Amino acid sequence: xxxxxxxxxxxxxxxxxxGNPPPAGGDDDGDSSGSQQPIPRRAYxxxxxxxxxxxVMFFMALASSYIVRKGLGVDWQSxxxxxxxxxxxxxxxxxxxxxxxxxxxxxxxxxxxFHSWWWVTTGLGLLFLAGQIIAWRQLAAAGMLLATNPxxxxxxxxxxxxxxxxxxxxxxxxxxxFRPWSRSRxxxxxxxxxTSIYWHFMDGLWIFLFALLTLGR
Amino acid sequence: xxxxxxxxxxxxxxxxxxFIRKYIFSxxxxxxxxxxxxxxxxxxxxxxxxSALMRLHLAWPTTHWFFFAGGLMTPEQYLALxxxxxxIMIFMVLTTAPQSGxxxxxxxxxxxxxxxxFPVLNMMSFWTTxxxxxxxxxxxxxxxxxxxxxxxxxxxxxxxxxxAGPGQGGGETLWIIGLAIFCAASLMGALNFxxxxxxxxxxxxxxxxxxxxxxxxxxxxILGLLAFGVLLAACILLLLDRIAGTSxxxxxxxxxxxxxxTWHKGGSPLLWQHLFWFFGHPEVYIAILPxxxxxxxxxxxxxRKPVFGYRAMVGAVCGIGFLGFCVWGHHMFVSGMxxxxxxxxxxxxMTIGVPSAIKxxxxxxxxxxxxxxxxxxxxxxLGFVSLFVSGGLSGLFLAQPSLDLYLHDTYFVxxxxxxxMGVAAIFGMFAGMYFWFPKMFGKFLGEGIGKVHFxxxxxxxxxxxxxxxxxxxxxxxxxxxxxxxxxFLQKLQPVHVFITYAAFITIAAQFLFLFNVIWSxxxxxxxxxxxPWHATTLEWSIPSPPPHDNFGGLxxxxxxxxxEFSVPGAADDYIPQHLAPNLVRKA
Numbered sequence: 001x002x003x004x005x006x007x008x009x010x011x012x013x014x015x016x017x018x019g020n021p022p023p024a025g026g027d028d029d030g031d032s033s034g035s036q037q038p039i040p041r042r043a044y045x046x047x048x049x050x051x052x053x054x055x056v057m058f059f060m061a062l063a064s065s066y067i068v069r070k071g072l073g074v075d076w077q078s079x080x081x082x083x084x085x086x087x088x089x090x091x092x093x094x095x096x097x098x099x100x101x102x103x104x105x106x107x108x109x110x111x112x113x114f115h116s117w118w119w120v121t122t123g124l125g126l127l128f129l130a131g132q133i134i135a136w137r138q139l140a141a142a143g144m145l146l147a148t149n150p151x152x153x154x155x156x157x158x159x160x161x162x163x164x165x166x167x168x169x170x171x172x173x174x175x176x177x178f179r180p181w182s183r184s185r186x187x188x189x190x191x192x193x194x195t196s197i198y199w200h201f202m203d204g205l206w207i208f209l210f211a212l213l214t215l216g217r
Numbered sequence: 218x219x220x221x222x223x224x225x226x227x228x229x230x231x232x233x234x235x236f237i238r239k240y241i242f243s244x245x246x247x248x249x250x251x252x253x254x255x256x257x258x259x260x261x262x263x264x265x266x267x268s269a270l271m272r273l274h275l276a277w278p279t280t281h282w283f284f285f286a287g288g289l290m291t292p293e294q295y296l297a298l299x300x301x302x303x304x305i306m307i308f309m310v311l312t313t314a315p316q317s318g319x320x321x322x323x324x325x326x327x328x329x330x331x332x333x334x335f336p337v338l339n340m341m342s343f344w345t346t347x348x349x350x351x352x353x354x355x356x357x358x359x360x361x362x363x364x365x366x367x368x369x370x371x372x373x374x375x376x377x378x379x380x381a382g383p384g385q386g387g388g389e390t391l392w393i394i395g396l397a398i399f400c401a402a403s404l405m406g407a408l409n410f411x412x413x414x415x416x417x418x419x420x421x422x423x424x425x426x427x428x429x430x431x432x433x434x435x436x437x438x439i440l441g442l443l444a445f446g447v448l449l450a451a452c453i454l455l456l457l458d459r460i461a462g463t464s465x466x467x468x469x470x471x472x473x474x475x476x477x478x479t480w481h482k483g484g485s486p487l488l489w490q491h492l493f494w495f496f497g498h499p500e501v502y503i504a505i506l507p508x509x510x511x512x513x514x515x516x517x518x519x520x521r522k523p524v525f526g527y528r529a530m531v532g533a534v535c536g537i538g539f540l541g542f543c544v545w546g547h548h549m550f551v552s553g554m555x556x557x558x559x560x561x562x563x564x565x566x567m568t569i570g571v572p573s574a575i576k577x578x579x580x581x582x583x584x585x586x587x588x589x590x591x592x593x594x595x596x597x598x599l600g601f602v603s604l605f606v607s608g609g610l611s612g613l614f615l616a617q618p619s620l621d622l623y624l625h626d627t628y629f630v631x632x633x634x635x636x637x638m639g640v641a642a643i644f645g646m647f648a649g650m651y652f653w654f655p656k657m658f659g660k661f662l663g664e665g666i667g668k669v670h671f672x673x674x675x676x677x678x679x680x681x682x683x684x685x686x687x688x689x690x691x692x693x694x695x696x697x698x699x700x701x702x703x704x705f706l707q708k709l710q711p712v713h714v715f716i717t718y719a720a721f722i723t724i725a726a727q728f729l730f731l732f733n734v735i736w737s738x739x740x741x742x743x744x745x746x747x748x749p750w751h752a753t754t755l756e757w758s759i760p761s762p763p764p765h766d767n768f769g770g771l772x773x774x775x776x777x778x779x780x781e782f783s784v785p786g787a788a789d790d791y792i793p794q795h796l797a798p799n800l801v802r803k804a
Contacts, residue, residue: 043334043416050408054446061450061492068488069465075483147462150483157457 041190048194052201055165059205062161063212066154070216078217079151082138088131089210095124096203099196106192115177122173125166132163151217158209166202232765244336247763249343250322256347257314260305265724267302271295276717278699292698296365297384299696303368304392307504308399309350311642315507317406319649320434322657324410326756327428329419329773331766334412338405345402352395359387367696369493372466372486376458380473393456400449403441410438421775426794428754428779429524432531433510436538437503444499451492487552494545502541504638506534508601508645509576515598515648516580518752520587521790523780526579533572540569550621559618566616573609577602593667597648600675601641608637611686629689632682640678655744659761662737670729677723684712751791754779758795
């Protein structure tokens with residue numbers, strides 16, 4: 001037998017594509033008629049990271065457009081940022097803390113405490129969105145509309161794009177709270193972990209955008 | 218068949234029984250792959266029809282035709298054809314068929330998975346693409362007609378609305394919305410592809426044992442994941458300029474159709490170009506990379522030789538993918554950019570010649586001294602190499618700013634990108650179709666008619682696009698509605714006539730292919746063997762067509778590299794990837 005075949009046997013043992021047998025499959029995204037297969041837990045984390053990479057590219061395109069458009073300088077006027085944004089930022093940072101507490105409670109088996117902290121996080125997320133809308137109304141009342149000047153255009157665009165992504169996070173928070181997890185392919189704990197990663201990311205993204213809007217006015 | 222048999226596996230599942238769940242809103246990656254291929258087939262004939270009208274007009278611009286109102290095409294209609302031909306071909310054919318079509322069908326099987334990682338997301342990805350196509354095609358039927366800005370849709374004209382021309386009204390808005398929807402669909406697909414490939418590989422399917430098709434699908438998906446988000450952002454900015462009165466891309470002081478534009482100021486059309494081409498150049502590789510994978514795969518299989526320099530091929534694919542993000546500026550040499558920027562983009566662009574040359578030499582190395590089987594799949598794979606080289610060489614001309622100043626926006630560019638991105642990629646698809654058809658449908662495509670199809674198409678595309686190089690060198694600008702109205706272009710008119718005849722013959726040959734597909738599905742030769750080509754990868758270890766969950770609920774185990782052909786000491790000239798070492802017959 002050729003030597004290559006012996007090497008192959010060794011490769012199988014070290015094979016990255018092999019590894020531990022994946023966990024048994026449950027239902028397939030709620031669909032019992034599909035091609036079911038056990039999906040390893042790590043696949044959800046891979047997918048989340050890839051999704052975040054795509055979101056980064058989307059926001060980097062907008063942020064670099066912001067910088068280029070400001071650099072043209074012809075008609076750029078600084079948009080005065082409503083103070084409520086600082087309050088909103090504090091709210092969102094607080095929600096990142098509460099989601100960490102919620103996950104710790106879930107891991108500790110304290111389900112009621114988990115639910116309480118999870119709802120606090122959801123509430124803070126909704127409060128942040130309400131605060132963003134207040135900021136919009138204040139700006140609009142001051143006569144700064146979407147098309148008033150490029151600075152205000154970007155303000156509305158960036159906050160709206162972030163808000164839309166945060167709505168996705170809030171939907172995920174509801175999903176984790178309400179879904180019957182006993183029949184699912186992944187545990188509630190995994191889903192909570194995925195949601196919290198996304199939530200922290202939205203938090204960090206807002207800090208970046210707020211810094212851009214504040215420092216790059 | 219050794220490690221996995223159809224039936225009896227503990228994890229085997231029955232396919233859905235209802236028509237709608239089985240064929241329409243299916244979550245089976247194979248059905249979704251075929252849906253994508255059908256969408257691309259519809260789109261390619263639509264796009265080809267549009268190009269036929271363009272060719273007809275270019276050859277005989279003053280002849281009256283009954284199918285145009287008033288007998289003659291208008292300039293706006295011509296530009297709408299240019300725009301929609303490019304858009305439909307690039308997004309709905311070149312982006313969907315090689316990656317979402319063949320990739321969807323064969324990536325999970327080639328890595329030994331039962332399906333994609335997220336089947337429902339996969340279904341949503343297809344139907345979102347379908348909606349995107351419908352929105353784009355709807356642009357033909359709104360007041361003012363289809364957009365006229367070309368597939369690059371440069372502002373400021375694309376951002377101003379109807380004032381900039383009839384097609385710049387509702388048609389352009391639909392085009393942008395359709396493209397934004399397509400971005401969302403592509404992002405879903407890319408995420409699913411990468412996750413599947415990273416986390417769902419069968420036991421023993423190491424990265425070093427991935428077929429090169431899978432490598433190219435992986436790199437293509439990474440390009441899509443990183444590029445489509447940028448295009449989506451650009452589309453949103455352009456849409457806001459059009460409907461919300463913002464000025465991201467519209468400068469002040471424009472005079473359009475005798476009207477001074479006072480409500481926009483300060484924007485930069487070049488900003489769009491940067492955003493668009495940051496997406497647009499990776500998009501070129503999204504179109505061509507899967508074709509490279511198929512060509513590598515087939516050249517090895519039908520030469521009965523391993524791929525020459527497998528690791529170098531993987532490195533070249535990754536290198537091309539990486540460099541694809543560094544060269545967008547070469548589309549903008551005439552935009553007034555700094556010569557230093559142009560120099561950097563030029564050097565980086567020519568650097569792509571290195572991995573491209575590695576691939577070309579390795580393809581030649583693969584077939585060198587092999588027992589070549591000249592079937593249709595192999596012919597199209599060889600045709601791919603030919604077209605890739607022919608189209609690639611002109612890229613070296615265009616990569617130099619000093620030459621590009623002259624050649625930019627001429628037919629030379631049209632010839633370049635059609636050869637390398639258009640027809641080379643389509644040859645990759647044809648190769649894949651002739652190769653995988655028996656696996657997908659259990660029937661062979663007709664070889665005789667296939668060879669006629671190949672030779673007419675191969676000679677035809679050269680007859681269409683080679684003369685275009687000379688048109689470009691003679692200074693013929695692209696997108697001109699009527700070249701016969703320009704004195705110095707009048708002498709070139711016979712070339713246009715020749716190209717049009719060549720185009721019509723080539724188009725006619727595509728109906729041979731369509732007939733071949735339909736006839737073979739009905740009465741084609743049965744593919745009774747699981748592995749009629751004596752190929753090595755996992756899709757040839759299961760029945761044709763594959764069962765609902767691919768491996769009958771069993772998990773395949775991979776013991777070999779993807780291209781173990783003519784292994785010394787083995788009795789057969791191929792060793793399937795799943796064949797346990799103790800089952801390999803000695804010579």
